[in-house]
Amino acid sequence: GAGVSQTPSNKVTEKGKYVELRCDPISGHTALYWYRQSLGQGPEFLIYFQGTGAADDSGLPNDRFFAVRPEGSVSTLKIQRTERGDSAVYLCASSLNPGQIGEQYFGPGTRLTVT
């Protein structure tokens, strides 16, 4: 079946601009996670959704970052006033049931470059 998809695969933007990154999870998966992976690092947690609500946004680095999941499926990560330090691969993952620890399925990622 279809896995987690993310669009766009690559995004180049200028410093100060606004960007939106989209994640389409596996159908039926109630839990959705965003991670950020900087060059040479492992993925770092940003935010977790259970259904439509953000259950844990403690990983968001600052208030320029925001994410929504209005209908409990597709999620959008929004970054305002982008900075060069935001350049990274943004990964989305989904899970059928967060109680099943670690059963997360990852998307291919969106590579964001801020110039």
Added chain:
Amino acid sequence: AQRVTQPEKLLSVFKGAPVELKCNYSYSGSPELFWYVQYSRQRLQLLLRHISRESIKGFTADLNKGETSFHLKKPFAQEEDSAMYYCALSGLETSGSRLTFGEGTQLTVNP
């Protein structure tokens, strides 16, 4: 706070040789440990998890709570094992089963 450490960024072995990728963790609760793998131009995928106690593609990993380690081992490495390997941690005390990853080890298996 939870933390995962993979001391080797790069590891190179010859085909047929044993391989061990090291992982140490810090966590105050009951940990769940995983190994994720990313092959070239593919997405991150789960390789194995300690509670399953299974061997995937010949790899095994044993959770050692005394040494807080979860090293990944394979007795005879194959060229197709070349990939980026990430050790990851979660736990029942962790919100939504979020994962904490190590920095990763790039394994190269030479012919």
